[in-house]
Amino acid sequence: MIELEGATRTYGAKVAVDALRLTIPPGELFAFLGPNGAGKTTTIKMLVGLLRPSGGSIRVCGLDVVSQAREASLQIGYVPDQPYLYEKLTGREFLRFIADMYGLDARVAKERVEHEIRRFELEDFADYLAESYSHGMKQRTVFASALLHDPAVLIVDEPMVGLDPHSARLVKNLLRAEARAGKTILMSTHTLHVAEEIADRIGILAHGRLRFLGTVSMLRDEIKQEHLELEGLYLELMSQNLDASQSG
Numbered sequence: 043m044i045e046l047e048g049a050t051r052t053y054g055a056k057v058a059v060d061a062l063r064l065t066i067p068p069g070e071l072f073a074f075l076g077p078n079g080a081g082k083t084t085t086i087k088m089l090v091g092l093l094r095p096s097g098g099s100i101r102v103c104g105l106d107v108v109s110q111a112r113e114a115s116l117q118i119g120y121v122p123d124q125p126y127l128y129e130k131l132t133g134r135e136f137l138r139f140i141a142d143m144y145g146l147d148a149r150v151a152k153e154r155v156e157h158e159i160r161r162f163e164l165e166d167f168a169d170y171l172a173e174s175y176s177h178g179m180k181q182r183t184v185f186a187s188a189l190l191h192d193p194a195v196l197i198v199d200e201p202m203v204g205l206d207p208h209s210a211r212l213v214k215n216l217l218r219a220e221a222r223a224g225k226t227i228l229m230s231t232h233t234l235h236v237a238e239e240i241a242d243r244i245g246i247l248a249h250g251r252l253r254f255l256g257t258v259s260m261l262r263d264e265i266k267q268e269h270l271e272l273e274g275l276y277l278e279l280m281s282q283n284l285d286a287s288q289s290g
Contacts, residue, residue, distance in 0.1 A: 048098030
């Protein structure tokens with residue numbers, strides 16, 4: 043479970059995330075939407091411990107991400123928006139390195155590395171140096187590394203960027219399967235049709251504040267456009283917020 047209670051992050055006078063309140067339960071695939079600069083990546087970095095909140099609290103599986111940082115990090119699998127690998131390691135060596143970082147028993151680590159290689163269809167290139175990988179190959183390898191320790195929470199930032207259709211389908215199926223298995227999944231994306239296809243709920247962030255929280259059907263009711271797809275609904279909501287801010 044992910045719980046944000048008044049989570050705030052400031053940079054000097056700039057408020058990047060403004061008193062964000064959000065709960066994502068186990069078994070839910072939640073899509074975080076919003077324009078560039080809305081505060082999505084800042085929120086994710088606070089969740090995974092890369093940034094400290096300036097105010098409020100953030101808990102993962104009941105653990106405070108600041109005061110219980112180590113324990114909380116063991117509950118999280120994180121896939122950043124740019125897949126970074128050690129280029130002089132093979133994919134298999136990288137996965138073994140990550141397993142060692144999480145302190146997995148050698149036998150368990152070997153089993154899980156082989157399982158993730160099969161699940162993400164890495165067999166054809168797992169023993170080549172990562173410097174030879176395409177973006178999609180790197181992305182799949184990073185996804186595999188994020189799941190090695192079987193985290194309760196999976197946080198992914200722009201998971202579909204640079205993926206070919208086959209890899210995108212593999213990732214979408216995996217995210218849904220992980221949610222069905224009881225994981226809490228937070229996915230930040232600009233790919234609105236993917237959010238509409240696989241997310242249970244969406245949250246739309248603008249200027250560090252949640253402008254909408256609920257299902258796509260609830261957004262249709264709010265916008266009063268029952269035939270629009272998510273892209274049209276999102277643009278309409280952003281337009282309404284812009285008009286409100288200008289009039290205010």
